[in-house]
Each structure stands twice: as structure tokens, then as C-alpha cells.
Amino acid sequence: MAAPLAGMFSGQPPRPPLAPPGLPGQGSLLWATPDTLRSSPSTLEDELESSFEACFASLVEAKQVSKDDYVNGTDQEEIRTDVDKCIQKFLDIARKTEYFFLQKRLQLSIQKPEQVIKEDISELRNELQWKDALVQKHLTKLQHWHQVLEDVSVQHKKLADIPQVSSAYLSQAAANVPAPMKQT
Structure with missing residues (x-):
């Protein structure tokens, strides 16, 4: 397991990890083999960038091409297929990149478990601060609406x-009002 770390910290380009045995649903095309890693001069980062581009x-x-009026249906299908292939290649390399970082995280948790615990504690503190701020925001809104309800109640x-x-009193009062006099 020291070989992948050596590539990461010694100035050598990092190598994408090999697929762990027994991952269900993962094809071997998603993961680099040692032969393809040796023959490929680019790094995983370069592959991800080039596939995105x-x-x-x-x-x-x-x-x-879609702006052109003379494009027929087969050309559009070819273009769609090419776009789908590019996106699939990007997603495959992104999965390899994610797997690489997950493997590094696992190695770190094995070699320095206290570091992982410190990071978890830091994340929990940040989450608590965020939730406290959210609670304060809601309390402020509740106080505002409580005041509005009190004003309406008053x-x-x-x-x-x-x-x-x-209405009976109004009817009686209207009957007692004298009728206007006619002028002649």
C-alpha cells in the first residue's frame, strides 16, 4: 500500500487505484490496470481535465451543428452518440478519481486514526455552529410573528x-326619522 502514497508525495504523478475485488456492478473498464498505468504518461488529473474538455x-x-438547417437525422444521431460517449468517459474517469481519494482516505484512517477523529470533530463543530445560527434566525422570525399576532389581538x-x-336598533332609528318635506 506504500506505492500509491509514494507516487502522491514523492513528486511522481499519482496512479489511479486498481479496482478492489468483489465490487458489485463495477466493470473492469472503469478501473485502470497496472499495464495501462505504465503505458499511460498522463495522470488521473490530466485524464479528467482532458475528458471534461x-x-x-x-x-x-x-x-x-444543430444550428445548421441542412443537418439530417443520421448526423444528429452520430453527434448525440459522440456526446454520450464523451460524457460516459468523463463519468468513468470521475469514478476513478473518486475511488482514488476514497482509497487515500481509507489509508489515512488506518495510519492516523486520530487525524480522522479530529476532522470529524471539526466538521461536527461547524455543523453545530451552522445549526445554532439557523435556530437564532428562526427564533428571530418567531419573535417577529409573535409581535404581529399580539398587535392583531390588541x-x-x-x-x-x-x-x-x-340591525333592529338601526331599523327602529330609521323609522323614527321624519320624511323629507316636498317643496312646491
């Missing part, structure tokens, strides 16, 4: 204190 270039090319009580006039 290829994806971007194929998408730009597809956009350019206004409602003021309206309740005003004597209510019944």
Missing part, C-alpha cells in the same frame, strides 16, 4: 370594546 468541445460542436380587543349596534 472533450465533453465541452463535443457539446459546443453539437450546438453549432386591535381585535379594541374593536370588541366598541359597542355593537344591532
